[in-house]
Amino acid sequence: MxxxxxxxxxxxxxxxxxxxxxxxxxxxxxxxxxxxxxxxxxxxxxxxxxxxxxxxLRLNGPDLWVGTQSAAAPALYAEVARLSQVSATTPMYMVQSGVVRAGGKELPAAISPLPDTPPLVGSLTVAGGAWPAPDANVALLERGAAQSMGVDPGSDATVVGGGGSVCLRISAEVRDISHASYPLSTPALVYVTRSVWQALGGDAAATTARFGARIRDLSQLRATALAIRDLAPAGVPIAINDGALVVEGLxxxxxxxxxxxxxxxxxxxxxxxxxxxxxxxxxxxxxxxxxxxxxxxxxxxxxxxxxxxxxxxxxxxxxxxxxxxxxxxxxxxxxxxxxxxxxxxxxxxxxxxxxxxxxxxxxxxxxxxxxxxxxxxxxxxxxxxxxxxxxxxxxxxxxxxxxxxxxxxxxxxxxxxxxxxxxxxxxxxxxxxxxxxxxxxxxxxxxxxxxxxEPSTWGYAYDWRVDYVKGLAPADAQHALDGTAGIAASLPVYDVNATIDGNRTDARFVTPAQDLLRFHLLTGRTITSDSEVLIGAGLAASTGLAPGRSVLLQVGSAPTTVLIAGVYRELD
Incomplete structure (x- = not known):
């Protein structure tokens, strides 16, 4: 039937x-x-x-990225490597602020030296080329910057660092998963060989440094990050991020x-x-x-x-x-x-x-x-x-x-x-x-x-960034920039060491609704008064802070209560 x-x-x-x-x-x-x-x-x-x-996994990449001042980086790097929770570290990448010129264009650049050989724990993928020899007069340009400048491997470029400039050839494009490398990100990432690095001034001309660390137990990721933060000397800024920062931008x-x-x-x-x-x-x-x-x-x-x-x-x-x-x-x-x-x-x-x-x-x-x-x-x-x-x-x-x-x-x-x-x-x-x-x-x-x-999608809506120590810079630095031909406007942004809800961080002072400084809000709203703050996505994820919460912000010796208005993504 x-x-x-x-x-x-x-x-x-x-x-x-x-x-x-x-x-x-x-x-x-x-x-x-x-x-x-x-x-x-x-x-x-x-x-x-x-x-x-x-x-x-393919690159055996690190779980945490640590950034700090170049002078304090070697000692911090050694102490992090000795932590029991850290199984391995990447090489320490010193960073010079400079300029790269290629294809008739010019971009501000973050210049770092390449290890002599590909590291066991790394974040770089070389596309369309091979890892260069230590004495080669070449540079590797981050893929997004290469596309923005319209150059290919084999193109000539000029790299200006903190202690000199070098004319060289771009040997390959490189993909770097340690940064949120979007098409409009700034500065451009440039990696040079050891000989070129020395010609640009070497470690003495570096302003910052960064390195990565692999964690034995990922359930202890936050605890390890807090332990690394506490290793930094008092008054030395330190930034710690995990891989989520790269992904959450999209x-x-x-x-x-x-x-x-x-x-x-x-x-x-x-x-x-x-x-x-x-x-x-x-x-x-x-x-x-x-x-x-x-x-x-x-x-x-x-x-x-x-x-x-x-x-x-x-x-x-x-x-x-x-x-x-x-x-x-x-x-x-x-x-x-x-x-x-x-x-x-x-x-x-x-x-x-x-x-x-x-x-x-x-x-x-x-x-x-x-x-x-x-x-x-x-x-x-x-x-x-x-x-x-x-x-x-x-x-x-x-x-x-x-x-x-x-x-x-x-x-x-x-x-x-x-x-x-x-x-x-x-x-x-x-x-x-x-x-x-x-x-x-x-x-x-x-x-x-x-x-x-849209520039506001990616972070800052400016073309150039000038880094300087406020106490050592001329008093009329901004007036000098405003008087330079080709500069439409400039905006001072000051960073100081601070503590928010017991967490060490950097405080950045801005004026609400500025034209040149825009943030992509992930949640919450913009600042409307002096008693409100925005916090970065990395700080919010690592501390559990959320919009609507009142916390204690201490800048110097003057604590004050502020309201968290929103969480933003800053890709600079």
């Missing part, structure tokens, strides 16, 4: 698909579209952190793409459900006598519904399977486009679980749509169906119009729409998909364009 019933299901399903093949094709296409875009959006969102983790773009893709897919799914409901009701009208014969010969209403679910569910299942393959391909392409901004290698994450869940939701929604379309079918007896066919019970709106409510225009329009449910649902599906496609394309293009070109 079960075999006969299964054969009957298959026979009726194949016959229906052959007769109305275009309906099945539309269902396959819309289900494929919904599955592809929703699955791609969800997989991409989880693949960006996975790409950083995979790149870090969070707005990733969330925007994920939201647009999921929204687009949901609209496609809604259009598919409209189409399934309309075509199922049309089938009930067209094949009323056939279904009446089945019910008269012993088929239950449940079995008839299963037959219709098979006819609608099979094309949707096919669309889901093909859409899963398309989702993997689209997610791989999108992840590669996003993470290459950070110099990472794309790696997909959680694809099987995400795609299985998405496909199950789409398939169950399609079956629920068939159940909804056949809700009133059992009210008509098999005999009445054989004799007079099947007529869909009118909705409340249609019933109110049939008894004379409303004008003649709405009544005729409603009768035409409800009289042709298949055509009506097809028109609704096409209109929904067309409208959402246009909106999705426009918003996505605007988002990507704004994210890649």
């Amino acid at each position: 079960r075999r006969r019933r299964a054969r009957a299901y298959l026979t009726f399903g194949v016959a229906s698909i052959r007769q109305r093949w275009w309906e099945a094709a539309v269902q396959v296409g819309v289900a494929l579209l919904a599955m592809a875009v929703v699955g791609a959006g969800l997989v991409t969102a989880s693949s960006v952190p996975a790409s950083y983790a995979a790149t870090k 969070q707005p773009l990733v969330l925007a793409l994920e939201g647009f893709l999921v929204l687009f897919g949901l609209f496609g799914l809604v259009a598919c459900l409209f189409f399934i409901v309309g075509t199922t009701r049309a089938d009930l009208i067209r094949h009323a006598r056939t279904l009446g014969i089945l019910r008269a010969t012993g088929w239950s209403l449940r079995q008839v519904r299963w037959l219709l679910m098979l006819q609608r569910g099979a094309p949707v299942l096919l669309g889901v399977l093909v859409g899963a393959v398309a989702a993997v391909a689209l997610a791989g392409w999108m992840t590669d486009q996003v993470v290459q901004l950070m110099g990472l290698s794309a790696a997909l994450d959680a694809a099987p679980l995400v795609l299985a869940g998405t496909g199950a939701v789409i398939l169950l929604a399609a079956l629920a749509a068939v159940r909804l379309a056949t809700r009133g079918f059992g009210r008509t007896s098999p005999g009445a169906t054989l004799a007079a066919g099947y007529r869909q019970p009118p909705s409340r709106l249609a019933g109110s119009l049939e008894v004379g409510r409303g004008g003649i225009g709405p009544r005729l329009g409603t009768s035409l729409l409800l009289g042709r449910p298949g055509r009506t649902s097809t028109a609704v599906a096409v209109l929904l998909l067309g409208l959402v496609t246009v909106i999705f394309s426009v918003i996505t293009e605007a988002t990507l364009s704004s994210f890649g070109s």
Whole structure:
């Protein structure tokens, strides 16, 4: 009996698909579209952190990055290496502030020396070249800076450091996962060989230094970071970051793409459900006598519904399977486009679980749509169906119009729409998909364009940064800058050592709503008074501080209570 019933299901399903093949094709296409875009959006969102983790594993990258003044760096480096929680460290990278000129352009640069050989624990990936010899007169330029300047390996460049300048050749582009290396980041990252470093002034001309550390137990990451912070001498600024700083800079773009893709897919799914409901009701009208014969010969209403679910569910299942393959391909392409901004290698994450869940939701929604379309079918007896066919019970709106409510225009329009449910649902599906496609394309293009070109997205909205010690600089330093030809405006930004809620940090004094200093707020709001502060994302993540909390801020010997207004991302 079960075999006969299964054969009957298959026979009726194949016959229906052959007769109305275009309906099945539309269902396959819309289900494929919904599955592809929703699955791609969800997989991409989880693949960006996975790409950083995979790149870090391949490079044997550190878990923490420590930055401090160059004079205090060697002693701090030695003490960190002796910590029991630290399993290994990167080489110590001294950093000179300078300028790089290439391709007819000039950018402020952070210049660091390369180790003689690739380190066991590192963060650099050389693209399109090899690791240079220690005595070679070459430099490695960070990928984002190379693209911004329009230069390729083999181009000539001039690097100006703290103690001299050198004309050299760019031997390769380098990807650096220790920085949030976005297209508009500043300064440009330049790595030079040991001989070039000495020509630029060597360690004596360096102003800052940084190094990385691998942690034995990642559950002790924060405790280790606090221990490293306490090793720094009093009054010496220190910055400690983990890999999340590199990834979280792209969070707005990733969330925007994920939201647009999921929204687009949901609209496609809604259009598919409209189409399934309309075509199922049309089938009930067209094949009323056939279904009446089945019910008269012993088929239950449940079995008839299963037959219709098979006819609608099979094309949707096919669309889901093909859409899963398309989702993997689209997610791989999108992840590669996003993470290459950070110099990472794309790696997909959680694809099987995400795609299985998405496909199950789409398939169950399609079956629920068939159940909804056949809700009133059992009210008509098999005999009445054989004799007079099947007529869909009118909705409340249609019933109110049939008894004379409303004008003649709405009544005729409603009768035409409800009289042709298949055509009506097809028109609704096409209109929904067309409208959402246009909106999705426009918003996505605007988002990507704004994210890649708006300076306030990346951090500071300035072209040059001048670092100096306030006490040693001329009193009219800003006036001198303002009087220099080609400089439109300048803005002083002062940093001092401070303590907030017991955590050592740097306080930066700004004026609310400044033109040249912009922050990308992750949460909260901008500063509106002198008693409010913004905190960086790294400080918020490591201390648990959040907007709306009042804390004690101590600058020098004068403590004061301030309100945390927001958390910002600063990529300088």
